[in-house]
Amino acid sequence: MILSVNELAFTYPSHSVLQKINFSICKGDFLAVLGVNGAGKSTLLKCINRVLKPCAGAVFIQNDEVGKLSQREIAKRIGYVAQRQESVCMTVYDAVLLGRKPYIQWEASKKDLEITHKALKMLELEEYSLRYLNELSGGEQQKVVIARALAQEPNLLLLDEPTSSLDLKNQLEVVKIIKRVVRNQQIGAVVSMHDLNLAIRFADKFLLLKNGEIFAAGGLEVMTPENIESVYSISVKVKEIDGIPVVVPV
Amino acid sequence: MVVKLKGMEKLKNQTTSNFNINETDIYLRYTGRKKLVLVVLACLIILVAIVAVNAGSMNLNLYQVIQSILGNGSNVSDVVIWRIRLPRILAAIIAGAGLSVAGCVMQNNLRNPLASPSTLGISNAAAFGANLAIIVFGAGSISSTSTDAVTINNPYLVTVSAFICSMIATMVILLLARIRSFSPEAMVLSGVALSSLFSAGTILIQYFAQDFQIAAVVFWTFGDLGRIAWPEVSILTCLIGVAFIYFMSKRWDYNALDSGEETAKSLGVNVERVRQGGMFVSSLIAAVAVSFLGIIGFIGLVGPQIMRRIIGGDHRYLIPASALMGSLLLLISDTMARTMVSPVVLPVGAITSFFGAPLFLYLLVRGYQKK
Numbered sequence: 001m002i003l004s005v006n007e008l009a010f011t012y013p014s015h016s017v018l019q020k021i022n023f024s025i026c027k028g029d030f031l032a033v034l035g036v037n038g039a040g041k042s043t044l045l046k047c048i049n050r051v052l053k054p055c056a057g058a059v060f061i062q063n064d065e066v067g068k069l070s071q072r073e074i075a076k077r078i079g080y081v082a083q084r085q086e087s088v089c090m091t092v093y094d095a096v097l098l099g100r101k102p103y104i105q106w107e108a109s110k111k112d113l114e115i116t117h118k119a120l121k122m123l124e125l126e127e128y129s130l131r132y133l134n135e136l137s138g139g140e141q142q143k144v145v146i147a148r149a150l151a152q153e154p155n156l157l158l159l160d161e162p163t164s165s166l167d168l169k170n171q172l173e174v175v176k177i178i179k180r181v182v183r184n185q186q187i188g189a190v191v192s193m194h195d196l197n198l199a200i201r202f203a204d205k206f207l208l209l210k211n212g213e214i215f216a217a218g219g220l221e222v223m224t225p226e227n228i229e230s231v232y233s234i235s236v237k238v239k240e241i242d243g244i245p246v247v248v249p250v
Numbered sequence: 251m252v253v254k255l256k257g258m259e260k261l262k263n264q265t266t267s268n269f270n271i272n273e274t275d276i277y278l279r280y281t282g283r284k285k286l287v288l289v290v291l292a293c294l295i296i297l298v299a300i301v302a303v304n305a306g307s308m309n310l311n312l313y314q315v316i317q318s319i320l321g322n323g324s325n326v327s328d329v330v331i332w333r334i335r336l337p338r339i340l341a342a343i344i345a346g347a348g349l350s351v352a353g354c355v356m357q358n359n360l361r362n363p364l365a366s367p368s369t370l371g372i373s374n375a376a377a378f379g380a381n382l383a384i385i386v387f388g389a390g391s392i393s394s395t396s397t398d399a400v401t402i403n404n405p406y407l408v409t410v411s412a413f414i415c416s417m418i419a420t421m422v423i424l425l426l427a428r429i430r431s432f433s434p435e436a437m438v439l440s441g442v443a444l445s446s447l448f449s450a451g452t453i454l455i456q457y458f459a460q461d462f463q464i465a466a467v468v469f470w471t472f473g474d475l476g477r478i479a480w481p482e483v484s485i486l487t488c489l490i491g492v493a494f495i496y497f498m499s500k501r502w503d504y505n506a507l508d509s510g511e512e513t514a515k516s517l518g519v520n521v522e523r524v525r526q527g528g529m530f531v532s533s534l535i536a537a538v539a540v541s542f543l544g545i546i547g548f549i550g551l552v553g554p555q556i557m558r559r560i561i562g563g564d565h566r567y568l569i570p571a572s573a574l575m576g577s578l579l580l581l582i583s584d585t586m587a588r589t590m591v592s593p594v595v596l597p598v599g600a601i602t603s604f605f606g607a608p609l610f611l612y613l614l615v616r617g618y619q620k621k
Binding site for chain 1: 510517
């Protein structure tokens with residue numbers, strides 16, 4: 001087991017966002033976190049790596065409680081890609097090298113440069129390495145931040161809506177890359193998503209959030225029209241086209 | 251937005267043309283060019299320093315200057331070189347580096363390209379302190395020398411008072427910001443509020459002051475490197491040296507902060523502590539510099555901005571490059587201030603802004619055209 005979340009809760013002074021969240025994932029699992037805007041998807045991801053401090057419950061990464069680890073140690077185990085990226089005047093290589101930050105004492109070592117190179121290669125970004133981030137397209141920028149998260153050599157990836165600003169081609173490409181990396185490296189991924197079709201096609205596990213609580217969790221069997229309808233308040237049909245499951249609103 | 255380093259395109263093209271060179275080698279050559287920029291800047295500073303030590307109202311030739319520096323000069327040239335020109339030149343190099351590097355860190359910590367050592371109201375607080383010392387505690391008086399109409403008869407009192415007030419401003423802002431988790435907005439806004447409070451205090455004190463006291467205050471406000479002697483140079487060198495090492499030890503944290511607060515946290519950066527430390531140390535530099543030298547504007551804003559446009563936003567190189575550019579700008583400005591209408595020495599603060607602004611605008615426009 002890579003990640004285990006027990007009775008997690010998060011509350012803002014004015015309202016409660018998450019309550020009684022329990023789930024776990026294993027090596028190679030791609031978990032899609034689904035729910036309407038404001039359901040608590042992003043908050044859940046941030047509570048896992050303590051970008052936000054949960055007010056109750058515990059998160060365990062490889063049986064170590066995240067709350068008891070230093071921020072640097074958490075960064076060595078959990079890679080995180082935020083929903084919005086800042087437009088930074090930094091080269092692609094520098095941006096990916098930043099993923100080595102938790103390991104760097106004073107200066108980047110040869111090993112850090114090698115791992116950066118590997119991460120660039122994995123995301124096919126070699127030819128962009130000296131381009132500035134703010135000169136890249138949305139899809140390319142998204143790949144850079146995923147490469148940065150991979151340069152952290154994490155056991156778990158947290159990705160907050162990694163496809164929301166991408167075109168159809170880039171959406172598929174990015175999710176395929178995530179899937180491939182999770183499989184090959186035998187790490188876990190928790191991905192918040194809005195696109196149900198991408199989720200149902202690529203994810204192994206699903207977590208449906210409704211009003212800050214888990215409505216349903218499990219494998220493909222939880223992605224029933226009834227569950228989706230209850231969470232999103234619209235009627236849908238789940239069909240298969242050429243063996244690919246799709247969710248169609250009706 | 252960035253004026254790319256020359257030859258970068260060439261380097262990039264090699265990625266496709268030469269398969270034996272991988273990205274890491276190309277990257278190392280690219281960072282090598284940034285290091286070269288640092289070396290060039292350092293050489294320029296040495297060059298300008300040589301010009302500066304030879305320049306001035308007292309005509310000394312290069313031989314006399316070298317003899318003096320080696321300890322074999324005449325009494326007159328020794329006084330001019332050792333007691334007037336060298337402390338002044340070193341003050342320009344060190345204070346310029348300090349102000350510029352403080353601006354660089356503040357721009358990063360406050361996520362605001364307009365941030366500079368005066369952003370948190372430190373200059374206004376120091377000016378209030380100087381007013382208090384000169385007007386209320388009587389540290390200014392009239393004199394009849396040909397060069398200065400007024401003198402400050404107790405410079406230490408003015409310096410200490412300016413320093414205390416600027417540190418009070420810094421501490422109040424940092425304490426207030428602590429309540430709001432050191433958010434950039436909280437720091438900038440409380441800086442603006444305090445700045446205006448100290449300005450109001452200054453106006454009130456000046457309203458009840460006599461003419462010569464106001465003249466002394468105005469004279470103090472013009473930044474002037476001539477006020478500094480060896481003890482002050484030593485204090486500035488120690489403080490800015492330690493601050494520089496501190497900033498360099500946080501350079502990766504500053505790079506992570508540029509990618510956003512959440513990303514920085516996820517990379518293991520204690521964002522609040524980094525901001526608290528960065529703002530405190532850079533405010534301390536600003537407070538000491540302004541207390542010793544008066545207000546020298548624009549170096550802290552323009553130094554890092556010029557270098558950001560030349561070598562990019564990587565703080566591993568941006569911090570030393572900003573320091574060097576600050577030194578160069580202040581040294582050139584001070585040399586111009588001393589020589590333009592010699593024997594009158596113009597206020598260096600006016601020169602830095604007068605020549606810094608057009609240079610900055612030129613780079614800004616050139617940067618946007620590139621984009």
